Amino acid sequence: MKRSKSQFVLNNLVLTLISLLLCLPFIWMILTSLKPLEDVGKAEWWPKIFLWSNYKTIFTTEHIHYGRWYFNSLFIAFCVTFLQVITSSLAAFGFSRIKWKWRDRIFLLYLATMMVPALILMIPNFQIMIEMGLIDSYLGLIIPASFSAFGTFLIRQFMMSIPKSFDEAAEIDGANSWQVFWQIILPLSRPGLITLTIFTFMGNYNSFFWPIVMLKSEHKYTLPIGLLFFESSQGQQTNLLMAAITMSVIPMILVFVCLQKHLVKGIQLGGVKG
Template sequence: MSTTDHAPENRTAPEKAGVDNARLASANERRRLARTMCLHMVLVGISFTFVLPFLWMVLTSLKPLAEVGVGSWLPSAFKWSNYADVFRVIPFARFYWNSIFIASWVTFLQVFTSSLAAFSFARIRWPGRDKVFMLYLATMMLPGLVMMIPNYQIMISLNLVNSFAGLIIPAAFTPFGTFLLRQFMLTIPTSLDEAAEIDGASKWRVYWDIILPLCRPGLITLVIFTFIGNYRSFFWPLVMLKSIHRYTLPVGLLFFDSTRGQTTNLLMAAVTMSVIPMVILFVVLQKYLVKGIQLGGVKG
């Protein structure tokens, strides 16, 4: 028998240990790869489940009315004219503009007021600060419907019913935004404030030139949440608005209610167009959203 046949038996202990370690590492790598593939398959399945309703909505928006709810998901012919009919049946462009206008103003005011309040709670020491913050935070526990009647009575007394200001002003302040930005500001070293104040910077300069730029991920996170939340707000605009030309998109879509005639395909076309701003906003700013959520809870 040749010497090569006895090679495995002639290996030294370190060589055998090295071979065993290599085999173990290879087995661990295969198991890790298998787990990763299984996880990805599960995530793809979950993602498809979330995308399925949106896909149905888009395909339904391209169907003739007679094919809605019957037959296959795919239309026999893609009816792109449904999107043009939406603008013909209702003042969709006006509703679109109203929603974007109101959501943009509310977003701007919420970010501004929340950042100021958060700066006060996180960076300035004053008597009773933490107690006031907890009291302010407790208002988050109140359901929105509980505050709707008092807000509506205040808007009546201010003669702001059926106006954009009546929708914007009550939503300009939010304890959630204050909490989110305060948590983010607590992660910023106070030495930056002290160094700026030694150089003669006022509290406003510290807030504007130092804290806000460092809070960009948190600010963008709040922008996304606030814009989307107010863009799709339904009940408060329904209560406040009386004139059709002031309707927002969620309220305006009631024109496609089945009591006014079966127009499911047009409703789906309108909804498809209405989600475009939210999708664009999320796609453009999603990396800041993830970073803001991660960093916002680092310190309490």
């Protein structure tokens, strides 16, 4: 008993130490975001005065459309997530609950394309976006991201695990396919839908490559592109920059803390992607 007690204390101490070390950058970030500009480079981490107004200033700084970027990021991530979950769950139903001739072959094609690096597709898609006149528009960010082979695959895996008898019972009661999908299968695949929602939302909130290729005008930037612009144009204002970064990181931490049960399960069940 005595040995296990000291072991228990030691484990907790080691884990606490590692956690603290991993969090040090974040602690520095928050403390610096509260400093006045002249104290930023000092070795002392603790701010002499707490300048909470930094968080107000970033919204009113010239050329930094911070509020607008925030809105853009959330809006685009929301639209993409909404559309992707709809298209993926519809397709997953077609791939898992209905038996038809070409089903498995088309699904294999979907699977095969998951192996293709996104980079290959981005180059022609860029040309397509130019031809469609969608460069520098929200639609150009939303539409190509709304169809995902990975999402379809993930939801299909969840739908495959629902017993066939549910559909059959519903069909005997006279339900048509749409009712089976909407009232029975979709509610039962809720864990999968939640996982896909988190993955897609976070992925698009954080996405970088496609937005930096597509966006040209400053007020249409999403947060990552905006932050990069902020850093390269007014980067010496470290305190404001840190305030901006803190504000952009906090939603992610909140999402993770609130939904981590689903997220962890989703990652462990569905393997990993990105």
